[in-house]
Amino acid sequence: MRKVIYPRTGGVDSIEIVECPEPVPGPKQVRIMIHRAGINFADLMMRQGLYGSNPDPPFTPGYEASGEVVEVGSEVASLSCGDRVLAMTGFGGYSEQVVLDSNRVIKIPDSVTYDQAAAIPVTYGTAFHMLVHLGGITRGDTVLIHHAAGGVGTAVAQISKAYGASLVVGTASKPKKEFVESMGVTFVDRDSEDFVRVCKEKTGGKGVHHALDPVAGRNLMESYKALRKGGKLYLFGASNAVRGDKRSVLSAFRMWRSTPRFDPLKMMSSNKAIFGVHMGLLEDESIFKGHLATLSGMLLKGEIEPIIDSVWRFEDVAKAQLHMHDRKNRGKILLDFSPK
Numbered sequence: 001m002r003k004v005i006y007p008r009t010g011g012v013d014s015i016e017i018v019e020c021p022e023p024v025p026g027p028k029q030v031r032i033m034i035h036r037a038g039i040n041f042a043d044l045m046m047r048q049g050l051y052g053s054n055p056d057p058p059f060t061p062g063y064e065a066s067g068e069v070v071e072v073g074s075e076v077a078s079l080s081c082g083d084r085v086l087a088m089t090g091f092g093g094y095s096e097q098v099v100l101d102s103n104r105v106i107k108i109p110d111s112v113t114y115d116q117a118a119a120i121p122v123t124y125g126t127a128f129h130m131l132v133h134l135g136g137i138t139r140g141d142t143v144l145i146h147h148a149a150g151g152v153g154t155a156v157a158q159i160s161k162a163y164g165a166s167l168v169v170g171t172a173s174k175p176k177k178e179f180v181e182s183m184g185v186t187f188v189d190r191d192s193e194d195f196v197r198v199c200k201e202k203t204g205g206k207g208v209h210h211a212l213d214p215v216a217g218r219n220l221m222e223s224y225k226a227l228r229k230g231g232k233l234y235l236f237g238a239s240n241a242v243r244g245d246k247r248s249v250l251s252a253f254r255m256w257r258s259t260p261r262f263d264p265l266k267m268m269s270s271n272k273a274i275f276g277v278h279m280g281l282l283e284d285e286s287i288f289k290g291h292l293a294t295l296s297g298m299l300l301k302g303e304i305e306p307i308i309d310s311v312w313r314f315e316d317v318a319k320a321q322l323h324m325h326d327r328k329n330r331g332k333i334l335l336d337f338s339p340k
């Protein structure tokens, strides 16, 4: 079987595909033939050595995948060969086959496609964790999201709507205006418009209830300013550290230097809260599983519907990642590992 590896820190030209033996499941594990794996912005940062919580190279990236169970360990009662599943791989999802503990594998209903299953965990799980679990979003709330056209961005738009948000303001690159507006989101050009002004104007001068920031650097203070009193800011990424597909230590340093350090006393007087969010480092996995159970119900009821930007054969993984580096994606990018 074949898998993608990051042999060292580098640009997309450093990615390799290697042959390796089929993995053998232990008693509590299953072997899965992967059909789809999700690409996340974190995968790009890991490749550049800017992520901080991935294994040392060489390793296989890939947080999430969907596929079919093809072998079951002797102590596994909950899964059978032929089951269609979602696999929370942690790492290693960019692979034709994986072996995983059965408690990291969830059966998917017949009506859910492999595309949908691989597109939901990281993006919707993260959006749900912030808005619902931490934020307690309620009807009439107002939301600001950056990279509004991307994987997490589209999930935030849909979950906000499902929970009755009255306004979602979304920043993105200019060519994505029409796409962002088609989701009922107020578009702000990330390069030329002032999202703080738009958030204030649209909320009678008060600001939004929830500001979700995956950018960091100076952008974070602006997101904080866009909040109303009592509002909540969520820092969940640092895309400002990335410039193109090659690692830029200078950009990473600038991002780190320009990210504000907040004063809790000032926060107290405005009743604002700041959450740091890293789903990959959640200690209690049952929280994430709970989110997936709720999201699965929402999917079946039609309250959410993953938007798939594109599906690439895994042999084209470098081109697929470049598509995200070039800021071209509208929704989720997937890799196709299905047997030809």
Ligand SMILES: NC(=O)c1ccc[n+]([C@@H]2O[C@H](COP(=O)([O-])OP(=O)(O)OC[C@H]3O[C@@H](n4cnc5c(N)ncnc54)[C@H](OP(=O)(O)O)[C@@H]3O)[C@@H](O)[C@H]2O)c1
Binding pocket: 039, 040, 041, 042, 122, 123, 126, 146, 147, 148, 149, 150, 151, 152, 153, 171, 172, 173, 176, 190, 214, 215, 235, 236, 237, 238, 239, 240, 241, 242, 243, 244, 277, 278, 279, 280, 324, 325, 326, 327, 328, 329, 331, 332
């Ligand atoms: N903390 C967590 O647990 C967690 C989980 C999932 C995702 N995240 C974060 O959420 C953000 C979105 O992730 P995603 O996987 O859904 O990606 P995505 O939004 O689907 O794709 C990336 C988008 O980010 C924007 N962007 C901003 N700076 C960029 C740069 N330097 N290079 C390339 N694109 C850039 C581009 O859109 P525009 O140009 O239109 O803005 C691009 O299309 C990332 O910062 C990621 O690290 C965090």
